[in-house]
Amino acid sequence: MSDPVEDVIILGSGPAGLTSSLYTARANLRPLLIEGTEAGGQLVLTTLVENYPGFPDGLLGPDLIRSMRQQTERFGTRFLSGDVTAVDLSRRPFTITVENEARQTNALIIATGASANLIGLESERKLLGHGVSTCATCDGFFFRDQHVAIVGGGDSAVEEAIFLAKFATKVTLIHRRDKLRASKIMQERAFKNPKIEFLWNRTIVEILDVSQGKVTGITTRVDGLTLLETLNCDGVFVAIGHSPNTALFSGQLEMDERGYIVTHHGTMTSIPGVFAAGDVQDHVYKQAITAAGSGCMAALDAERYLENLG
Known part of the structure; x- marks a missing residue:
């Protein structure tokens, strides 16, 4: 049957x-x-x-x-x-x-x-929902008066950076290249926003701090160099597409x-x-x-x- x-x-x-x-x-x-x-x-x-x-x-x-x-x-x-x-x-x-x-x-x-496309770090996965987010419109409000980092260089990343600037005291956009892929008008809006700063040619190698169960900062590597730098921040938004x-x-x-x-x-x-x-x-x-x-x-x-x- x-x-x-x-x-x-x-x-x-x-x-x-x-x-x-x-x-x-x-x-x-x-x-x-x-x-x-x-x-x-x-x-x-x-x-x-x-x-x-x-x-x-x-x-x-x-x-x-x-x-x-x-x-x-x-x-x-x-x-x-x-x-x-x-x-x-x-x-x-x-x-x-x-x-x-x-x-x-x-x-x-x-x-x-x-x-959501992720960077691929173990710390990123462990801190999802605890300071790491893939949706600024969902979670941006929770970072009022805080410093957040956003990863990406396309329209989505720049749009989310502008959105996050409504809440955060500072938004640092981190991009692995030396120029954005976003549309010109979106770039202009971001460059004019005093709350948004840019870190070029950077790759995130670690999100801190899993042991505390929350985001306290990120470690980045400058493209082509072994030099590592730490940026203190309260949240990380990953905007490299879905x-x-x-x-x-x-x-x-x-x-x-x-x-x-x-x-x-x-x-x-x-x-x-x-x-x-x-x-x-x-x-x-x-x-x-x-x-x-x-x-x-x-x-x-x-x-x-x-x-x-x-």
């Missing part, structure tokens, strides 16, 4: 995936959510979330994810832990392989998110040059019955609330698609 075909499978357990599961569960579609081995997405790396509506005192990122999960589970969402190892979208029903176990579904919602988690869908779905899934008419992808929500298709806003909103859209789009299938 063959396994039953699911109405809808959802990939990803961040705000987009959990919201889409909530809406599809309330539509009696009994969604199966595959949450991956690193459940919760980027929010689980966030200490305090103060910009999600409905929580005047803020709440911890993991607590927000936990509440979302409990809410959708109450309406019948089923969860499967494990990483998806293969996806076949060439025929219907679609086949999703989770660690050698194949599942079939009539509709698929992709909410696998994006991962990479969407779309490798599984390469060659099967239309993507842009950066690997983000292209959507149209809401959350529809290039294959009918496959929908994408959250940071896996959004490289502009990248907020928990916008991810949740697009998760709702994907659920409604999937519901209509399944109704048309009969």
Whole structure:
């Protein structure tokens, strides 16, 4: 006897995936959510979330994810832990392989998110959420009247430096080259801001201080030299881009040059019955609330698609 075909499978357990599961569960579609081995997405790396509506005192990122999960589970969402190892979208029903176990579904919602590119230091990983951040709009407020460093040289880094200057007393932008890659207008704004200073041709080799459980400074190396320098600061923002988690869908779905899934008419992808929500298709806003909103859209789009299938 063959396994039953699911109405809808959802990939990803961040705000987009959990919201889409909530809406599809309330539509009696009994969604199966595959949450991956690193459940919760980027929010689980966030200490305090103060910009999600409905929580005047803020709440911890993991607590927000936990509440979302409990809410959708109450309406019948089923969860499967494990990483998806293969996806076949060439025929219907679609086949999703989770660690050698194949599942079939009539509709698929992709909410696998994006991962912030990191420098690659052990200290960076250990201090994520404790002074190291990948989102200035999420965490900048917590560094009011403090000195922060930001790593990067593109538009995102310069935009975040300008944003952080609204709160911090000083922002030091560290770039591994001798000039920025950001657009000219963004560069001009940054150079005119008295709170922003620049360290050129520098690479961060260590973030201090893991033993204290917080950021107290950084150690940098000047390009081409063995000389190490220490900069005292209270926070480090890494702004060297994000990479969407779309490798599984390469060659099967239309993507842009950066690997983000292209959507149209809401959350529809290039294959009918496959929908994408959250940071896996959004490289502009990248907020928990916008991810949740697009998760709702994907659920409604999937519901209509399944109704048309009969």
